[in-house]
Amino acid sequence: MFFSNKQKQTIVVDKGYEPSEIHFKQGKPAEITFKVKTDNACLREVDFKSLDQKMDLFAPGKHQIAIPTDQKGEIPFVCGMDMFHGKIVVD
Numbered sequence: 310m311f312f313s314n315k316q317k318q319t320i321v322v323d324k325g326y327e328p329s330e331i332h333f334k335q336g337k338p339a340e341i342t343f344k345v346k347t348d349n350a351c352l353r354e355v356d357f358k359s360l361d362q363k364m365d366l367f368a369p370g371k372h373q374i375a376i377p378t379d380q381k382g383e384i385p386f387v388c389g390m391d392m393f394h395g396k397i398v399v400d
């Protein structure tokens with residue numbers, strides 16, 4: 310099936326991002342799901358600045374983001390206060 314090619318990873322948001330670094334292969338669709346296990350307001354918002362996308366992780370529903378994999382490189386993300394950091398690496 311075509312859709313089985315999708316790369317999927319989960320990041321747990323608790324005392325930071327676990328894991329804080331995720332690798333995807335170039336050229337295949339990729340998606341990240343955030344699972345929130347904290348009520349620390351610092352981690353409420355996650356901001357993918359280079360993708361111009363922010364997400365409210367305390368809002369109801371699924372917290373997923375599609376990651377472009379057309380180019381190799383790093384896609385950083387930060388909490389709304391720029392205290393916790395993580396990155397996606399396309400390689």
Ligand SMILES: [Cu+2]
Nearest residue numbers: 351388390392
């Ligand atoms: Cu923060």
